[in-house]
Structure formats: structure tokens, C-alpha cells
Amino acid sequence: MFLFFKGRSELNSFCPWSISDKISLMSKSEIRAAKLALRKGLDAVEKNKKDGVIMAHLELFTIFKKAQHIFLYIAHHGEVSTEKLLEKWCEKKTFFAPRVRGRRMELCAIHNQHEFRPGRFGILEPPQTHEAGFIHPLDLVLVPAIAFDLR
Numbered sequence: 001m002f003l004f005f006k007g008r009s010e011l012n013s014f015c016p017w018s019i020s021d022k023i024s025l026m027s028k029s030e031i032r033a034a035k036l037a038l039r040k041g042l043d044a045v046e047k048n049k050k051d052g053v054i055m056a057h058l059e060l061f062t063i064f065k066k067a068q069h070i071f072l073y074i075a076h077h078g079e080v081s082t083e084k085l086l087e088k089w090c091e092k093k094t095f096f097a098p099r100v101r102g103r104r105m106e107l108c109a110i111h112n113q114h115e116f117r118p119g120r121f122g123i124l125e126p127p128q129t130h131e132a133g134f135i136h137p138l139d140l141v142l143v144p145a146i147a148f149d150l151r
Helices: 021-025 028-040 044-060 062-066 083-089
Strands: 002-005 008-011 069-071 094-101 104-110 140-143
Touching: 044 062, 044 083
Parallel strands: 069 094, 069 140
Antiparallel strands: 002 008, 002 140, 094 104
């Protein structure tokens, strides 16, 4: 997971899926494929455990503790689940999730993990009845990522 906030980015130093030291010899697509294969190979119990560790690690960041308006993704195809994070913090923070309308992505305030409906491409998103937009700047944006470097 990569964290974007107020013009800066911070690499989450915890990586639950590691690959060999030969990573420097691999192409970007090979690294991505290797990471996806490792993630896909996790059983449900192990994946849930690793997701929990990642979210617990996220909660330790000062930026998360201070953030009041957070954009998060809804996990799809094995991405790190944000469901428990939303459940735990929905009373204390305002969360926004993406919704696709036509060729545009909108941000919608969400209040719990039970509000989502399958949208375009089968990805869960806030229902069309939710009003799009926000009046406060976002303090934190959570973006799914499988592999990345500091460049």
C-alpha cells in the first residue's frame, strides 16, 4: 500500500509478500507478476492475517492518526482489505470511496462497509443514491499497490 498525503508520499515499510534477491534483475512486469502470484497463493486465513497487520501498521502512522478526511479504495481481486479499517474508524473519521460514472471517477462519502454495491467492472462502490463530492480537502489517500520503488 502506498500512502499519499498533502503533496508527499510515504512508503509503507512493511511488505508482507517478499520475493528473492534477484528482484533487481527482473523487469517491472516480472516483479508485478511474481508479487501477484505470491498474493494469489495465500489462503484466506493467511491473507486476512496479513491484511490485519498492514492495517494495524497504517494506524500507527501519525498522518493516519491526524487525518479526518480519508479517501480509500474498496479491495478487489485480492487487494489489501480496507473493510475492517472503515468499520473501526467510521465513527471518528470521514471516509470517501470512488464511484465510476461514465468515464469519470467521483468521490462519495461513506459511513460503513455495508453501503457498497457492485458497479462498473463488478468493483464495489457507493450506490448512485450517494451524493458525490466533498467540502474538505483530503488528508490522506490510500491507494492499492502490488509493487513499487522509490523512483
